[in-house]
Amino acid sequence: MFSQVHDALFESLKRVLATMAAFVPGVVVLLLAVVLFALLGAGLAWVVRRFLLRVRFDEHIGRENSAGVADWSPSHSPTLLMTRLVFWGCVLLGLTVGIFGFDAAYDGRFRISGFILPYVAHSVGAIVIFLVGNVIARFLARGVLISAVNARMQYARALSLGVKWMVLVFTGALVLNNLGIGGSVVELAFGILFGGIVLTLSLAIGLGSRDIVSRSLEKTATDLNTSPAERAASEERPRTLRHF
Amino acid sequence: MASVEMPAPMQMPQAREERVAAQVLVCLGPTFAEPGSTTGFRVIVPLLEALHARLADGPNGASPILLAHPALPSMPEERLRNDLVRSVAYTPASDARTMWLQTAADYRVARDLMVEHQCTCCLMLGAEAQDVAPDTLLAMIDTVLRGQADLAVPCYETEIDEALLNSALIYPLTRSIYGANVRMPLPVDLAMSARMCERMGQAAAKALPGALMWPIAEAAAAGFSLAEVASARRPDLQRGDIDLNGIIALIGSSIFSDVESKAQFWQRTRPLLEVKHIGQNAAITANKGAPDKAEANTLIDSFRLGYGNLHEIWALVLPPNSLLGLKKLSLMPVENFRMSNALWVRVVYDFLLAHRLRTINRGHLLGALTPLYLAWVATYVLECDTPDDAKKHVEALALAFEADKPYLVSRWRWPDRFNP
Numbered sequence: 001m002f003s004q005v006h007d008a009l010f011e012s013l014k015r016v017l018a019t020m021a022a023f024v025p026g027v028v029v030l031l032l033a034v035v036l037f038a039l040l041g042a043g044l045a046w047v048v049r050r051f052l053l054r055v056r057f058d059e060h061i062g063r064e065n066s067a068g069v070a071d072w073s074p075s076h077s078p079t080l081l082m083t084r085l086v087f088w089g090c091v092l093l094g095l096t097v098g099i100f101g102f103d104a105a106y107d108g109r110f111r112i113s114g115f116i117l118p119y120v121a122h123s124v125g126a127i128v129i130f131l132v133g134n135v136i137a138r139f140l141a142r143g144v145l146i147s148a149v150n151a152r153m154q155y156a157r158a159l160s161l162g163v164k165w166m167v168l169v170f171t172g173a174l175v176l177n178n179l180g181i182g183g184s185v186v187e188l189a190f191g192i193l194f195g196g197i198v199l200t201l202s203l204a205i206g207l208g209s210r211d212i213v214s215r216s217l218e219k220t221a222t223d224l225n226t227s228p229a230e231r232a233a234s235e236e237r238p239r240t241l242r243h244f
Numbered sequence: 245m246a247s248v249e250m251p252a253p254m255q256m257p258q259a260r261e262e263r264v265a266a267q268v269l270v271c272l273g274p275t276f277a278e279p280g281s282t283t284g285f286r287v288i289v290p291l292l293e294a295l296h297a298r299l300a301d302g303p304n305g306a307s308p309i310l311l312a313h314p315a316l317p318s319m320p321e322e323r324l325r326n327d328l329v330r331s332v333a334y335t336p337a338s339d340a341r342t343m344w345l346q347t348a349a350d351y352r353v354a355r356d357l358m359v360e361h362q363c364t365c366c367l368m369l370g371a372e373a374q375d376v377a378p379d380t381l382l383a384m385i386d387t388v389l390r391g392q393a394d395l396a397v398p399c400y401e402t403e404i405d406e407a408l409l410n411s412a413l414i415y416p417l418t419r420s421i422y423g424a425n426v427r428m429p430l431p432v433d434l435a436m437s438a439r440m441c442e443r444m445g446q447a448a449a450k451a452l453p454g455a456l457m458w459p460i461a462e463a464a465a466a467g468f469s470l471a472e473v474a475s476a477r478r479p480d481l482q483r484g485d486i487d488l489n490g491i492i493a494l495i496g497s498s499i500f501s502d503v504e505s506k507a508q509f510w511q512r513t514r515p516l517l518e519v520k521h522i523g524q525n526a527a528i529t530a531n532k533g534a535p536d537k538a539e540a541n542t543l544i545d546s547f548r549l550g551y552g553n554l555h556e557i558w559a560l561v562l563p564p565n566s567l568l569g570l571k572k573l574s575l576m577p578v579e580n581f582r583m584s585n586a587l588w589v590r591v592v593y594d595f596l597l598a599h600r601l602r603t604i605n606r607g608h609l610l611g612a613l614t615p616l617y618l619a620w621v622a623t624y625v626l627e628c629d630t631p632d633d634a635k636k637h638v639e640a641l642a643l644a645f646e647a648d649k650p651y652l653v654s655r656w657r658w659p660d661r662f663n664p
Contacts, residue, residue: 139605142557146611149553150489152546156553242406243488243621 026105030098037094044090045083052079092124126178133171137164155204162201169193268299268385269363271312271354273346274336275371287374288313294378295385312357332357337453344371345432348448348455355445358438365389366441370432372479380475383522384435393471393520394440395463397431400478404528404634405535405625409491411638412620413592414499420645421503422464423516426472429460430495433478440468456498464517465509474523492617493610500599511653528631528638535625543622544581548574550615557612561598566590573619583623585644591616592645593652601659 052058061078099116141164148156173190176182182189272288292309299308314336334357337349346368354366365388367381376398384396410428418429436444436459443466448457463470486494503510551574559567569587576582595613599606628634655661 142604142608143611145553146557146608147489149550150546150611150614152549154549156549160553242403243409243491 026102029101029105030095033098033101034091034094037090037097038087041087041090041094045087048086049079049083052082057082095120122178122180126175129171129174129178133167133174137167137171140164140167158204159201162197162204166194166197166201169197267308267310267361267363267365268295268389269310269312269354269357269361269366270295271350271357271366271368272314272373273350273368273370274314275344276313288369291374291376291378291381295381298378298382299385310357310361310363312353332361345430345456346370346434347453348451348457349453351441351444351448351457352453354436355441355448358441358445364438366436366438368434368436373433375479376433377476380473381433381435383473384433384471387471387473387520387522388435388437391437392469394437394468395459396435396471396473396522397426397428397460398433398475398478399427399472400475401529402477404628404631408621408624409495409617411624411634412588412617412641414495415638416589416642416645417499417503417592417596418458418460419642420649421510422461422506423514424460424464424470425516425519425642426460426470429458430456431459434459437468440466443468456495458499458502461502461506465506469520470517471520471522474521477529489611489614492614493607496595496610496613497599497606500596503596504600507656511656528634535628537625540581540622540625541578543618543625544578547615547619547622550612550618554612554615557604557608558616560603561609561612562591562594566594570616581619581622581626583619585641586648588616588620588641589644589648590651593648593655596652597655597659600656 057079058077096117099120141160144163145156145160148159153159169190173186173194176186270292276288288311292311296309309330311331312334313331315333334353336353350368354368357363358366365385367385369376369381380398384398387393387396407428410430414429415427419425440459440463443462444457444459447462448455451457460470462468551570555567558570562570566587569584569590573581573583573587591613595609598604598609603609604612624634624637628637
């Protein structure tokens with residue numbers, strides 16, 4: 001019996017070692033590809049940065065597009081944005097090459113790149129969606145907040161938060177959907193959450209603006225019922241401030 | 245050859261008899277493209293005739309005035325038929341949003357026509373110019389033709405509760421940055437010499453067609469001479485649908501960008517530019533009474549609402565000292581509500597720096613400036629009962645801007661330096 005146990009253990013160890021011996025070269029190839037492409041990306045990014053600084057790319061973008069690319073880029077520098085895009089593009093390319101290299105080096109019974117590559121692509125997509133969604137949510141929330149304050153809406157912050165969470169919920173649903181997690185549960189939860197936020201905002205705005213709407217309707221009705229002479233007399237109210 | 249006879253009314257200098265060789269290009273803005281009787285270019289005819297009566301004929305008896313007007317959309321070949329005035333039509337390219345102000349496209353058109361027709365003086369007229377006093381325009385043309393100034397702009401009389409953005413921001417900022425004491429630095433009507441027109445044309449060529457231009461800043465940077473002509477009140481401009489937020493965003497963004505583009509010029513200490521002041525007017529009047537004090541309550545409420553909601557955004561832009569000042573301001577009762585000049589100056593300078601550094605999105609930045617500006621307006625309304633009060637208030641503000649300019653220069657050069 002002991003000899004059978006010994007044989008089984010020995011056989012198991014042998015298989016694990018054989019698998020690892022086949023696996024390690026693939027991992028090394030993967031790491032090597034990523035590191036090499038990262039170095040290549042760093043070099044290319046350096047060249048691109050030097051070139052863009054030489055042609056004063058930031059100034060051109062700033063002059064031609066005062067509220068565009070520069071506002072979305074790190075440290076508000078389009079040059080930095082371009083260099084980072086080049087670097088991470090190379091790293092992503094290295095990862096893809098590495099996975100194919102791993103596949104070629106790994107003498108397994110199944111092609112690992114067949115399911116790893118799509119998942120990596122989806123993961124990268126999910127990360128991009130997550131980052132972009134966060135930036136858009138923050139941008140829209142701030143814009144709505146400022147516009148609502150300048151329109152003298154007392155519920156400006158609630159409106160801003162509502163818009164922010166609508167975008168975040170939408171982003172979260174997209175990320176989970178992209179990763180293939182949750183399936184129909186995500187869709188259902190997204191529908192409930194999104195609908196709930198929209199309904200809440202509608203109620204908040206509707207109830208909050210009740211007075212404004214009624215005043216507007218009263219004014220319209222009054223205007224329709226008054227004669228031109230009365231209207232002219234009512235227009236002689238104290239002057240409002242003129243800013244320009 | 246043309247001549248200019250200066251009119252007597254409105255405390256203008258006395259009429260002069262000498263005749264000056266010139267041909268004046270009168271360039272109408274794109275608002276005159278409307279074919280209607282109240283806004284089309286034909287409404288300008290009486291004004292042109294009045295100008296013509298004071299100007300001598302050009303070479304070979306030609307009219308001294310060349311009128312450039314926008315082509316009518318329905319009749320592109322339509323021209324003004326008038327025996328006194330020669331005319332030329334041009335295709336307007338201005339952005340409709342800013343048509344009530346002179347834009348880069350208008351300056352480009354003016355430069356091209358000046359070169360093409362070899363004119364010596366360009367008079368640009370904005371919307372509703374048909375009601376501008378001919379004396380004012382003649383004084384501007386005369387100043388330029390006699391070589392007394394490369395740029396002559398009007399100083400229109402305003403009511404005490406008008407042109408508040410000009411008083412709060414445009415005038416004091418232009419005065420402190422460029423050292424040009426010109427009451428209205430964003431003129432709708434102006435007269436330029438040929439070289440000034442060329443300079444503006446070059447600057448306009450680098451800008452988008454709908455961009456606003458700052459002729460006072462250009463003249464200051466080029467070392468050209470300036471003149472300001474006192475004038476009666478100008479008719480109200482039709483500004484379309486643009487509201488206060490839109491105006492602040494449009495003008496604030498433009499002036500901040502212009503300051504940024506001329507940083508090499510204004511960072512050096514220079515003496516104040518000599519501005520020739522022609523004529524005399526009250527500048528600020530109160531013909532229609534003092535501002536309504538009840539407006540202050542609304543303005544203060546707007547500021548407080550802004551303080552409650554935009555505090556985090558202001559904290560990205562303003563240093564702690566200014567934030568503390570705003571906090572105290574938000575707690576003041578209405579009767580004691582006063583935004584100090586020093587605080588407003590710091591706010592403007594810090595927003596200017598944030599605009600340059602792109603601390604936050606520029607649209608958001610200028611939107612966040614609106615409640616602060618309303619706080620300044622509330623202070624103005626509460627403090628100024630008479631035109632004298634208003635003049636003193638605006639003058640004190642301009643001096644505060646000048647006194648604090650070293651702060652701007654310092655932070656412009658070293659934005660990361662500790663700033664309490």
